[in-house]
Amino acid sequence: MRRLSLSLACCSAAVVMLGGCGRRSGDTIRIGVIAELTGSIPAVGASCRNAALLAAKEINDAGGIEMGGKKKKIELVIEDTAAKADQAAAAAQKAITRDDVAAIVGPNSSSNALPAAEIAEKAGVVMIAPWSTNPKTTLDAQTNLPKKFVFRACFTDMFQGHVLGKFAAETLKAKKAAMLYDVASEVLKSQSELFKQSFEAGGGRVVAVETYTTGDKDFSAQLTKIKKAGPDIVFLPSYYTDVPLQVQQAHRLGLKVPFLGSDAWSTEELIKMCGKDCDGFYLSNHYSPQTTNPVTRRFIDSYKAAYGGVPDDVAALTYDSFGLLRVALAAAGTTDHRAIRDALSRTTDYQGVTGNMRFTPGSGDPVKGAVILQIKDEKFVWVTDVQP
Amino acid sequence: MTYLIQQSLNALQLGSVYALIALGYTMVYGVLTMINFAHGDFFMVGAFLCFLSVARLHLPFVPTLLISMAGVALLAVAVEVSAYRPLRKAPRVSAIITALGVGIFLEHFTLALSPYPLHIPPAFENVTWNAGGLAVSSLQVVTVLLSVGLMAALQFVVARTPLGIAMRAVSWDRDTASLLGVPVNRVISATFAIGGALGGAAGMLYALSYPVIDPYMGVLVGWKAFISAVVGGIGDIRGAMLGGYILAAVEIAVAVALPSTYRDFVAFSLLIVLLIFRPYGIFGRPRPQKL
Incomplete structure (x- = not known):
């Protein structure tokens, strides 16, 4: 019931915004968050939304991102895919055409990320899929060459x-x-x-x-x-x-x-x-909450303070997607889609909460490590790191 | 050999649940010649009541069983009185659409209350007995025995009690039965209550065996139980029971003999072939009304 009234509130807010001040608002950077909030994997969607809200809040509390000599705040447009492929595509379309987002974070599961990625690629809008590990997400369906606007924050x-x-x-x-x-x-x-x-x-x-x-x-x-x-x-x-x-x-x-x-x-x-x-x-x-990495520790502490639970990998990767986007937006200095894409693909050493990442030219897949965990006494325990 | 016995036990457990649900389809069809497509969702509600009882109220097995059975029986009667009774004289297709509507209503009502898949803790200490490579769990034993017990009780009610006689009379010829003083509405409600109670028991047993439940769980299982009822001869009680076990046995046998990827399509092809040779099902005879 709370979700319903929340989404009603969002809808009416969006309507007011549309009627009131036109499609593009100049003072904020709009970022679409497309997540599996309902359907078969709602825990994934909830983690994604939580981490996105946390990341946006942190960026905004720091004053926002500088663009053309002016600090701009992040504004999130959150859409639900219901864990369905067709709704994921529709949500991406809506975020791009109606809300005119600068970039999209999500969807997470590959079955949702694939159709959304097709839409983003066609429209030329940067999309970062935090948790989609299917190789095809970042590849063109016809040519099997890398897509130009689709990235991911995880390994394949x-x-x-x-x-x-x-x-x-x-x-x-x-x-x-x-x-x-x-x-x-x-x-x-x-x-x-x-x-x-x-x-x-x-x-x-x-x-x-x-x-x-x-x-x-x-x-x-x-x-x-x-x-x-x-x-x-x-x-x-x-x-x-x-x-x-x-x-x-x-x-x-x-x-x-x-x-x-x-x-x-x-x-x-x-x-x-x-x-x-x-x-x-x-x-x-993708990551272990037991790590001693200070960047990760800081993220875990603020996530715990905000939501009371230990963040899972979807949360960590969503947070990293926003981190990557923040660096790229600051480097680009504009919300022009092509400039964001260029800045993102030039990321060489991003210190993320899921480890250090870099993008190789012409590929949306980051180069990064993985961890092996074991479940012991009803806890995830870190066993070993594996490098690519 | 132990391997085949193990697989037979697996089939027996799955078949018991299919059979219990199939009975609900077949009984309603028997008295109303109507297919209650919401029955799979009655089963789902039974599973959620089981969750409520075990995980929230921490009740043991027997009260949980009673809650699931009574709760779904009440629900089935309420649905019959409020949704199906007003349409009893309406065209057949309206009744089917109403049943589908009730099913979707139940799914989404549950979804609105609980969007996450729920996990049910065990209602009793589950013991696994091992004998020469054969593993039998207490849950398996309880599922099969309880199902068979409920089916025997149903057989007794239908064959030996005044209510059973009235049900058979209504199924034979509703108008004549009504002329002879059989309280048709009450008999139909009782049929829904019994079918619902069996569905509730099935939902509970299923939820304990496969303890992750979600609001859409009744759709696929409901279809399979409906198919079981048709294979056995819809309207016939023995047919529904046999159909449930046949479907489960075929499913497991295909998974044993072939790569498990082929399970559903081979299993259902076999059932189609069976229906080609016996279009009214195993116990069915070409006469639309019977119980």
Whole structure:
């Protein structure tokens, strides 16, 4: 109910703004935030919105961003995708044509970021997808060359599948692995393929490949098959809403080997839902809240002060997207879309809360590291860093 | 061998839930020749009541079961009286649209109350027994036994009690039954209450077995249960039970024999083939009204 009245208030505010002062307001820099506020992954959307509000507040409290000798404040335009591809595209279109944003941050899940990226690219507006790890987000659908206006703040699936396969074979010394993934999700599918590649390159063997479809709740047939194949580890790149079901069913069937997941696991919600069942499992992630990095610590403290919880990776990456944008906007000194793009792609050493990043010319994918975490006593514990 | 027994147990657990929900579809069809498309969402409400009872009120298993069953039975009667009864004489398509509308209303009403997927803590200590590589959990045992018990109770009510006789009479010929003094409206409400209670029990068992619930969970499971009812012969109680177990067995068997990616399309192709040879389902006979 509160969300409804909030969005009603936003709508009426937008209407007043449209009627009152025209489309472009000269005193602020408008930035679109497109997030999965409702639908299947609302925790992702909530983290994204929280971090965006925090970042904008910090920029504005510092006076804003200097443009043409005048400090301008950031104004956020927050849109919901309902975790649906068509609504993500519509939200991007709306932010660009109606609200005339200088740049877009979001959407987060790749299924939402891909269609939004197409719109942003066509309109020539910079979009930074904080958490979309699908390689295709920043690639042109026809030519497979990098898009010109689409960036991300995270690493790609290639890297994640690669890292996890390498970690399983070299650090965990696993010989036999099984995989269970959602065939309806492009991301999870490509991650699994890359895991298989690098695990087998490291000397391991994939003994069972099982799949399911989005919305399935019963995995007993697949898990019984996996148990029969006798793996040392199971690669399970599912979203956090599926993991507790799969893991608890596996345990009920007597399958008790460590599971490995990706950044899709890294939310407190998972531990809340999974409890003891997820103890000892590994996942790759964009950042760890246990780091000693002072930049990250400062972010964690102010996020905690504002929202009361430890920020997850979506929050950290959204915050970094704003950090990158802030540097680029200041360097560009204008809200011209092309100038922002040029400034952003020239970023060489940005000290982010998810580690140092740089962009290589002609690519929207940053060069940055990953961390491996373990779930211990219902907490995420840092295990090791992996460099690209 | 243990592997096949394990997979059969998996099918038995899933089939029990499908069968319980399928009964709700088949009973309403039996007395009204109407397909209650909101039934999958009754099932969802049962799961949410289970959440309310276990996670919020911290009640144990039996009160939770009673709350889920009674709550959904009340809901089913309320929906029947307020949404379906006024349209009983209206064209068939209006009733179907109303049922779809009620379903969407329930989904979005729940969504407005709770947009996040919810996790249900265990209602009782779940023990897994291991015997020679075979794993059986207490949850599995409870699900199957309770479902079979409820189905046996239903069979008794329909076959042996005055209410059951009245239900069969209404299903046979509503107008004549009414002329002979059967209180048709009350019998129909009772049918909805029983179907709803079974759906509520199914929702609770499902929510305990697969403890992450969301407002759309009833859609897919509801469709599958509806298909079970049709395969068994819609309107026939034994058919609904058998249909539920057949659908679950086919789903699991396909996942066992083939790569699991093919599960749904092979499973449903097989069911279509079955319907080509027995267009009225397994127990169905070409006569539209029966129970």
